[in-house]
Amino acid sequence: MSELSQTFTDKLFAEYEANAKFRALENAITHNGLLKSLETRQSEVENDxxxxxxxxxxEVANQKASGRCWMFAALNTFRHKLISDFQLENFELSQAHTFFWDKYEKSNWFLEQIIATADQELGSRKVKFLLDTPQQDGGQWDMVVALFEKYGVVPKTIYPESISSSASREMNQYLNKLLRQDAQILRESISAGADKQQIQAKKEVLLQEIFNYLAMNLGLPPRHFDFAYRDKENNYHVEKQMTPQAxxxxxxxxxxxxxxxxxxAPTADKPFGKSYTVEMLGNVVGSRDVRYINLPMARFKELAIAQMQAGETVWFGSDVGQLSDRQKGILATNTYDFSSAMDIELSQDKAGRLDYSESLMTHAxxxxGVDLDENGKAVKWKVENSWGDKVGQKGYFVASDTWMDEFTYQIVIRKEFLTADELSAYEATPTVLAPWDPMGALANK
Structure with missing residues (x-):
């Protein structure tokens, strides 16, 4: 190994001190912060x-201090349809309801994975992967589908927010303590010779404790409810004794x-035109597997545009913290100018960022909306966020087309927009990716 010599460090000092631009930037950044000092006017002009x-x-929703963006995004796509179909105003579906059942199902999923890996050493990579984060708020599209198909949805008025749904850190901290404790109980029982029936009985006792804990934090979910509303014409409607599924x-x-x-995902290990799944990724045992088809970005964007041209919004996952101005709601590759200000080139490509753990999907x-040029190509995209109406333009963000190219990883599209070959590839037996593959990242911002 080569140590840093004093001669080399002296050279760095001399070169920095001789650069007047760097000294000016030092003054600006130490007083105003890095990104504020590098923010460009052009990104704001281009992304109206x-x-x-x-x-x-x-109106946008607000997930507050929780990682439920993937649920909010899915429920928002439904909400737009309900508002239009039933002439509603300011209507939201209950995100807390979906949250409760996700926590319940993720707990069972975790315990089942612990049972399945009980023959592996505690230090194995898969067991460590499970124990590092038994559960969290984040998720992906197929996971929220599993929840909707099993548990339905309810209006937010029927199952409102709680402190623990809006600010989930404390609840998660102690739920994970319970789950790690339960993992030890199950592994030690298996090691002592308990049979499958005994282990399942033990797991059910542990899940009762978890169910009780969740109900006390979030509220007991409704099994039947009455739903009354007035439409935009002030007509009164009421439904009696509905189930969430109905x-x-x-x-x-x-x-x-x-x-x-x-x-x-333009990485060498994931050829385009193939389907993929991720080992150990999911929440509802017995539901459909998480599955994707990997397509080039040009086709990826064509599909998103086609669905919006047909009048339907698009759930999507991206790395929202990359080159973004949260307050202004701008997602653009020229939001900050590192090159001319600091002589720093952020030139790593999308594949490199995935391979070297610089980027992955963090937010859904x-x-x-989209702004198309005269050739039907996207210039910029309208994004509905779930961070409330105090950021962006009343909660809506703008993403430049180049930002979409670099930092968007997933969209959800109706099958009808895929070609026959694409649909066949999607339905083919998928390649199984490792649990820690970046495509297994959970949207949780």
């Missing part, structure tokens, strides 16, 4: 809120098996 396709101006069927009515996840939002 005018779009040739603009599907909704509904509410979904009547008021949402989307066949979720008609939707597929499309990813863009909804594409609700």
């Amino acid at each position: 809120h005018v779009f040739s396709i603009d599907l909704t101006k509904d 509410f979904y069927e009547k008021y949402v009515g989307l066949k979720l098996s008609d939707y597929v996840s499309v990813i863009n 939002m909804v594409l609700t």
Whole structure:
């Protein structure tokens, strides 16, 4: 190994001190912060809120201090449909309801994975992967589909927010303590010779404790409820003794098996035109596996545009913290100028960022519009976020087309927009990726 010599360090000092630009930047950054000092005017000028396709101006939701973006994004796509179909105003579906059942199902998923890996050493990479994060708030599209298909949805008025749904850190901290403790109980029982029936009975006792814990934090979910509302014409409507599943069927009515996840992961280990899944990724035992088809970015964007041209918004996952101005709601590759200001080139490509752990999907939002040029190509995209109306333009963000190329990884598209070859590839036996593959990242910002 080569140590850093004093001669080399002296050289660095001399070169920095001789550069007047660096000294000026030092003054600016130490007083104003890094990104504020490098923010460009051009990104704001180029990314205004005018779009040739603009599907909704509904009020945005607010996930607050929780990682439920993937749920909010999915429920927002449903919400737009309900508001339109039933002439509602300021309507939201309960994100806390989906949150409860996700925590419950993730707990069972974790314990089942612990049982399945009980023959492996505690220090094995898979067991360590499980124990590092028994559960968290994040998720992916196929995981939220599993929840909707099993548990339905309810209006937010029926199952409102709690402190633990809006600020989930404390609840998660102690749920994970319980789950790690339960993992030890199950592994030690298996090691002592307990049979499958005894282990399942023990697991059910542990799940009762977890169910009780969740109900006390989030509230006991409704099994039947009455739903009353007035439409925009002030007409009164009421439904009696609905179940969450019946509410979904009547008021949402989307066949979720008609939707597929499309990813863009231009890495050498994931050829385009193939389907993929991720080992140990999921939440509901017995539900469909998480599955994607990997397509080039040009086709990826064509599909998103086609769905919006047909009048339907698009769930999508991206790395939202990359080159973004949260307050202004701008996602653009020229938001900050590192090159001319600091002589630093951030030139790593999308594949390199995935391979070297620089980027992965962190956040799910909804594409609700796009600005197309005279050739039908995207210039910028309208993004419905779930961070409340105090950021962006009343909660809506703008993503430049180049930002979409670099930092968007997943969209959810109706099967009808895929070609026959693409659909066949999606339905083929998928390549199984390792649990820690970047495509297994959970949207949780």
